[in-house]
Amino acid sequence: MQNINPTDLVDEAGACRFLGGEQTPVHRSTLWRGINSGRYPTPLKIGPATNRWRVSELADFLEKAAAEAAAERKAAAERKAAAERNGEAA
Template identity: 35%
Template sequence: MANQPLSNIPETGFLRLPQILELIPIGKSTWWAGVKSGRFPKGVKLGPRTTAWRCEDIRSLISNLN
């Protein structure tokens, strides 16, 4: 599924949506629909217009998708 191995994702920290979409080849609207339905992890609001996702959550998601 992912071209980039899990070892390239930091152990801790945050990823923004463009970084996630490089790892998981889907569109933005598909990602947000998955977040809303609970298929993908919820983001963390860092500001009024800034959302990021925990690296741990994305690593877990990618390993479960493979």
């Protein structure tokens, strides 16, 4: 993706690429399911059939998701280490 400023707005295809990457963008139906479930940021409605996403909101979502995944990996590793110390099967 070209250089993007956090204050930029992206269209649906841009949001899909931002969330999934250039090679494997998120499918548009996955994007909308995520929006409807509250997982992904909601777009700005700038016209009757025109939506745009703030790059900063998409980036914040990715940072939060990465932090949650890292915390879960750390917690799993701690549980495994505790089980091994107690002689339990992992």
